Amino acid sequence: MIPFRKMHGLGNDFVVVDARKPETLGPLGVSPARAAAVADRHRGIGCDQFIVLEPTGPGADVFMRILNPDGSEAGACGNATRCVAQLLMAETGREQVTVRTLRGELPCERLPDGTIRADMGPPSLDWRDVPLARAVDTAHVPIDLGPVSDPAACSMGNPHLTFFVGDLDRIDWPALGRAAEHHPLLPERANIGFAQVIDTDHIRLGLWERGAGVTLACGSGACATLVNAHRRGLCGRRARIDLPGGTLQLEWRLDGHVLMAGPATTSFLGALDWAALGVA
Known part of the structure; x- marks a missing residue:
């Protein structure tokens, strides 16, 4: 059984598993199929993303891996960053922590009103970095869906x-x-x-x-x-x-840099059983 925590930021919800101590947890073995099984709102726990906390090197407190319900991996998630930052703050007693993602290091702090503010870093604006399929002005992308266009x-x-x-x-x-x-x-x-x-x-x-x-x-x-x-x-x-x-x-x-502030909430605690979810 693998302990997890269900969290959300404004209803954007996550199943968070702490895999920083494999000697006590055992190998987590997350696969796209397992991530999808966890995220399934009818047969699994249900979430927008499955979050795995992993050990990391100097410059950050944790590495946050983000898996979508279809099993693909995301490079960033602002609401999950705030949730993980809140966990780290409770764990360390500090008011400032750093979450490392595929995007890089995201410093976070607790504000006086109790909300968490994350520095999500600078945006990438070149068409190659979005990425888009060809060279276009990213301020006016030539996509027309009828009711909406010009994103x-x-x-x-x-x-x-x-x-x-x-x-x-x-x-x-x-x-x-x-x-x-x-x-x-x-x-x-x-x-x-x-x-x-x-x-x-x-x-x-x-x-x-x-x-x-x-x-x-x-x-x-x-x-x-x-x-x-x-x-x-x-x-x-x-x-x-x-x-x-x-x-x-x-x-x-x-x-x-883009700063984002908002709440982070724990909904409940539980334990994962891959066999019960029907995935090997």
Whole structure:
């Protein structure tokens, strides 16, 4: 049996397993099939991502591996970063920790209101880094889905496409997100955001997440939305972003780093049994 913790950031939920001490846990042996079995909301535990904490070297407190429900691996996840940071803070008694991901080191701190703020690093804006299939202006990507078109793109360690819409409630953005994820211009697929700019410091966001579908919140998606909206002259460098699961506070600093603040919550504890989940 493998202990796990179910956590979420604004409803963006995770199964978190601590594999930093294999001598006590035993080999975890995570495969795409096992990650998918855990994420299954009908036959498994259910989550947007399966998070594995692994030992790491100097410069960070932990390495966070992120597995999507389809078994693919993600390079970044803002809400999971805050959840893992909260665990590390409780473990160490410190108010500042660093989470290492495939994207790099993400410093985190606890704010006076109890929320966790993560430095998600600078966005990547070149078409090769998103990546896109060919050279285009990432501020105006030539994708037209009928009800929405002309998105902006960037990478926050994972690829993001942001469509700007007049009224989020008047479009079927989950269906559009499903279609856009597999567009030929997106060779590694992408997270698809639909942003309604309410004011220069206030945005509503619906997010279709690559490999997961509709999620209540997406931290890296919120970061990408602020970056893309500011590049288009639609908002300032700070904004409140309202997602279906709640609100995140974002800032794109002048040094290029994107800061994201919001809550992190533990739902329950449990234990994994691969045989009970029907995977070898």
